[in-house]
Amino acid sequence: MQTFDLxxxxxxxxxxxxxxxxxxxxxxxxxxANTYPPYNIVQSGEDTYRITVAVAxxxxxxxxITAKENTLxxxxxxxxxxxxxxxxxxxxxxxxxxxxxxxxxHIKVVGASLxxxxxxxxxxxxxxxxMKPRKISIETxxxxxxxxxxx
Numbered sequence: 126m127q128t129f130d131l132x133x134x135x136x137x138x139x140x141x142x143x144x145x146x147x148x149x150x151x152x153x154x155x156x157x158a159n160t161y162p163p164y165n166i167v168q169s170g171e172d173t174y175r176i177t178v179a180v181a182x183x184x185x186x187x188x189x190i191t192a193k194e195n196t197l198x199x200x201x202x203x204x205x206x207x208x209x210x211x212x213x214x215x216x217x218x219x220x221x222x223x224x225x226x227x228x229x230x231h232i233k234v235v236g237a238s239l240x241x242x243x244x245x246x247x248x249x250x251x252x253x254x255x256m257k258p259r260k261i262s263i264e265t266x267x268x269x270x271x272x273x274x275x276x
Contacts, residue, residue, distance in 0.1 A: 161222055162201075172250040176226065181242040182219045188244060192234045197226040199244070231256070
């Protein structure tokens with residue numbers, strides 16, 4: 126098992142310990158361990174993203190999308206009975222799945238759609254007003270801050 130020591134990077138930053146946990150977790154995962162269902166992640170705009178998951182054979186009722194804290198969980202359980210028809214060949218996987226995505230801070234799920242067997246989940250980065258850059262005024266001795274007194 127390989128671990129990453131990012132201590133030199135953290136000397137000049139605060140609050141990035143989550144990144145080290147994510148890197149260590151990704152190093153522990155096998156590359157072929159979690160490949161179903163296949164998915165794409167696309168940056169569709171400057172602050173918008175789309176996750177597309179191939180869910181052939183699943184209907185809206187079979188799928189569940191949950192956003193909790195910084196995690197997006199997509200799960201599916203096919204409601205069809207496999208005993209209905211005898212298959213000569215079954216190439217379309219209909220097994221239950223759960224796929225998790227770690228979301229960055231301020232990423233919100235804004236919508237989901239199911240079209241032609243593809244589940245599209247729209248994400249948007251919403252930076253709160255207090256997190257946006259703001260101008261800080263510099264006070265000098267010539268221009269002291271004036272405090273108003275209550276009458």
